[in-house]
Amino acid sequence: MSETAGTAPSPRALQPGHFVDTAPFDAGHSEPLGSGDERLYRASAFKLIWWKFKRHRLAMISAIVLAAMYAMLPFIETIAPYGLTKRNGDFLYAPPQGIHLFHEGSLQRPFVYPYAFKFNLETFRRDYVVDRTRPQPIRFLCRGDSYDFLGLIPADFHLVCPPENGTMFILGTDRLGRDLFSRILYGARISLTVGLVGIAVSFALGLFFGGLAGYVGGWVDNVIQRVIEILRSLPELPLWLALSAALPPNWSPLLVFFGITIILGLLDWPGLARAVRSKLLSLREEDFVRAAELMGASRKRIIARHLIPNFMSHLIASATLSIPSMILGETALSFLGLGLRPPITSWGVLLNEAQNLAAVNLHPWLLFPIAPVVIVVLAFNFMGDGLRDAADPYH
Amino acid sequence: MIVYLARRFVTMAVTLLVISALVFFIIKLPPGDFLTNQIAELRAQGEAASAAKAEFLIRQYGLDRPVWEQYLVWIGVWPGPQGFAGLLQGDWGWSFEYDKPVQLVVGDALWLTLLINLATVLFVHAVAIPIAIYSATHQYSLGDYVATLFGYLGLAIPNFLLALVLLFYVNRWFGVSIGGLFDPIYSNDPWTWAKVKSLLQHMIVPTLVIGLAGTAAMIRRMRANLLDELNKQYYVTAKAKGLPPTRALLKYPFRMSLNPFIADIGNLLPNLVSGSVLVSLVLNLPTVGPILLSALKSQDQFLAGFILMFVAVLTVVGMLVSDLLLAWLDPRIRLGGR
Numbered sequence: 001m002s003e004t005a006g007t008a009p010s011p012r013a014l015q016p017g018h019f020v021d022t023a024p025f026d027a028g029h030s031e032p033l034g035s036g037d038e039r040l041y042r043a044s045a046f047k048l049i050w051w052k053f054k055r056h057r058l059a060m061i062s063a064i065v066l067a068a069m070y071a072m073l074p075f076i077e078t079i080a081p082y083g084l085t086k087r088n089g090d091f092l093y094a095p096p097q098g099i100h101l102f103h104e105g106s107l108q109r110p111f112v113y114p115y116a117f118k119f120n121l122e123t124f125r126r127d128y129v130v131d132r133t134r135p136q137p138i139r140f141l142c143r144g145d146s147y148d149f150l151g152l153i154p155a156d157f158h159l160v161c162p163p164e165n166g167t168m169f170i171l172g173t174d175r176l177g178r179d180l181f182s183r184i185l186y187g188a189r190i191s192l193t194v195g196l197v198g199i200a201v202s203f204a205l206g207l208f209f210g211g212l213a214g215y216v217g218g219w220v221d222n223v224i225q226r227v228i229e230i231l232r233s234l235p236e237l238p239l240w241l242a243l244s245a246a247l248p249p250n251w252s253p254l255l256v257f258f259g260i261t262i263i264l265g266l267l268d269w270p271g272l273a274r275a276v277r278s279k280l281l282s283l284r285e286e287d288f289v290r291a292a293e294l295m296g297a298s299r300k301r302i303i304a305r306h307l308i309p310n311f312m313s314h315l316i317a318s319a320t321l322s323i324p325s326m327i328l329g330e331t332a333l334s335f336l337g338l339g340l341r342p343p344i345t346s347w348g349v350l351l352n353e354a355q356n357l358a359a360v361n362l363h364p365w366l367l368f369p370i371a372p373v374v375i376v377v378l379a380f381n382f383m384g385d386g387l388r389d390a391a392d393p394y395h
Numbered sequence: 396m397i398v399y400l401a402r403r404f405v406t407m408a409v410t411l412l413v414i415s416a417l418v419f420f421i422i423k424l425p426p427g428d429f430l431t432n433q434i435a436e437l438r439a440q441g442e443a444a445s446a447a448k449a450e451f452l453i454r455q456y457g458l459d460r461p462v463w464e465q466y467l468v469w470i471g472v473w474p475g476p477q478g479f480a481g482l483l484q485g486d487w488g489w490s491f492e493y494d495k496p497v498q499l500v501v502g503d504a505l506w507l508t509l510l511i512n513l514a515t516v517l518f519v520h521a522v523a524i525p526i527a528i529y530s531a532t533h534q535y536s537l538g539d540y541v542a543t544l545f546g547y548l549g550l551a552i553p554n555f556l557l558a559l560v561l562l563f564y565v566n567r568w569f570g571v572s573i574g575g576l577f578d579p580i581y582s583n584d585p586w587t588w589a590k591v592k593s594l595l596q597h598m599i600v601p602t603l604v605i606g607l608a609g610t611a612a613m614i615r616r617m618r619a620n621l622l623d624e625l626n627k628q629y630y631v632t633a634k635a636k637g638l639p640p641t642r643a644l645l646k647y648p649f650r651m652s653l654n655p656f657i658a659d660i661g662n663l664l665p666n667l668v669s670g671s672v673l674v675s676l677v678l679n680l681p682t683v684g685p686i687l688l689s690a691l692k693s694q695d696q697f698l699a700g701f702i703l704m705f706v707a708v709l710t711v712v713g714m715l716v717s718d719l720l721l722a723w724l725d726p727r728i729r730l731g732g733r
Contacts, residue, residue, distance in 0.1 A: 237669030245691035246424035
């Protein structure tokens with residue numbers, strides 16, 4: 001204390017107007033960090049990405065919607081009011097039944113009005129007449145069609161069931177009298193996993209070939225680049241058509257499912273491989289890689305600690321953006337009858353029934369599976385946009 | 396320039412060669428072929444005479460030879476049963492399903508496919524450029540938001556589903572069928588003015604449907620490009636020197652933002668062609684799409700192979716054109732050397 005006081009000039013000795021701080025000089029001292037900045041500087045890359053992503057509101061909502069959808073998949077049997085193949089022979093092509101809350105002006109539990117159908121001898125169609133006198137309350141948390149929960153435990157518990165001795169076709173029925181709403185829920189299982197399996201195939205191929213091209217370089221790079229160019233100049237759909245037509249007709253529907261996803265992945269990897277290659281090439285030149293090299297880090301450590309984490313976020317973002325094209329591809333193929341086949345049910349398989357104008361004109365509710373396709377595709381696009389913006393937290 | 400052109404043509408030829416091999420082997424992947432299936436069927440029905448004809452066709456088209464030999468015969472570099480007669484010689488093979496040469500089966504469909512794709516490319520550019528310019532110069536205005544919304548919708552709604560929905564509503568509201576490419580009354584007529592008019596009317600919906608996704612993507616990209624350019628100093632300088640705003644916009648930033656636009660034709664084309672195949676199936680357009688689907692299903696190998704090759708040539712040539720346009724538009728791109 002006395003030491004510092006002795007070395008510092010006394011304020012009185014200074015000329016007026018020249019201010020000198022009397023506090024002792026501290027070499028380690030600098031601008032104090034705000035608590036927020038401190039948090040920002042110490043955060044890991046992953047945390048930064050998460051914060052940035054959270055700010056993108058549309059992407060956040062989409063992520064929640066998608067997470068909810070995927071979380072639902074194992075419990076479809078419980079959520080859907082009807083079983084996948086449950087036929088209601090008396091209600092072929094029944095139009096959607098509305099869920100009502102008010103009967104003759106008074107509020108009730110949710111209920112439906114039952115259908116009575118009569119056969120129209122002039123048009124040879126079934127005309128469904130709504131019977132507005134008898135409201136039938138919908139049952140919740142109830143016993144209905146039996147199923148195997150997770151494929152193991154026999155159960156018959158449902159979240160929602162049709163009323164006692166009644167029906168509840170929220171989105172109508174198809175030509176065999178199967179409830180479209182339940183079938184759309186079951187279809188989600190296939191349609192949503194196709195994208196994931198397909199992207200896994202494409203991701204593995206893209207990572208391998210892109211990594212090879214970017215890392216080895218030379219003629220390998222050249223060959224892979226040419227192959228990518230050729231594959232990218234091919235119109236995807238006709239090739240998908242040709243490949244799926246080539247799947248043996250005696251394959252089981254499950255094998256066909258894997259065949260189709262692999263086909264979708266096989267033609268999708270060039271885009272990813274390109275991204276991997278260019279990212280690798282540019283990252284190799286970055287200062288932090290040079291620094292790690294100078295500090296004597298091994299090649300393995302540089303790749304694992306510095307390269308992969310840095311381009312993974314980009315890759316995941318671009319993979320997210322290419323999932324919708326897979327889902328659409330599967331939908332298109334199944335729609336044309338070249339993709340998945342019943343009894344496997346996907347949204348494309350459901351839309352297959354809505355292929356001709358006559359069906360669409362008489363039974364427009366068969367077009368409902370379009371809605372989940374559009375929602376999922378939009379959600380993946382928004383989420384992918386958000387991820388891509390957040391992928392580079394340091395810029 | 397000549398060196399560059401020659402190099403591009405050589406790459407194009409190699410690309411097409413690889414594609415042709417890929418296409419042929421994919422088509423040959425499923426066991427058997429159209430004729431062996433047919434022979435089995437005819438034998439089962441006890442029609443030995445027809446089966447003999449089919450066997451004659453097998454020999455005629457060399458289907459009893461190994462696959463690689465069949466491929467070489469098909470592209471025309473190996474002597475087949477009729478000598479050199481393959482794609483290179485302009486002999487497109489025989490459609491077993493229609494029992495006609497492929498030429499006659501595809502006929503008009505080729506031109507209509509070309510026409511639709513050309514119309515779609517023009518449509519995409521004609522619509523996307525003005526909207527993108529407006530969107531970028533009036534950033535965050537109402538019009539910009541509408542364009543952005545339209546862009547997202549165009550991105551998310553798969554065009555064949557859009558075609559399906561349009562088919563439904565147009566039929567319900569206006570009572571007209573939008574399927575087909577001209578009124579059925581003209582189907583066997585020679586090309587007259589009335590038929591052409593009918594064709595043009597029917598082309599509106601398919602062009603719109605196929606082009607929507609491409610338009611949406613282009614608007615988004617062009618808007619982003621233009622916004623980047625609008626902040627650059629040369630544009631500010633041009634405006635500060637007193638150049639009228641429209642002229643300044645069109646002369647500098649617009650031209651700059653057009654580059655990726657034309658380079659994008661290469662990306663756009665494969666998508667458009669894919670889209671047109673699907674939409675043709677839904678709207679029942681007489682393009683190569685429906686023929687391709689049925690040919691693939693019945694293993695009509697020469698027909699399917701030819702159509703796939705045609706589609707590939709369409710894309711590859713389109714990419715070449717876009718590269719040449721780009722080179723012509725942007726003097727900074729050096730041809731030839733690296």
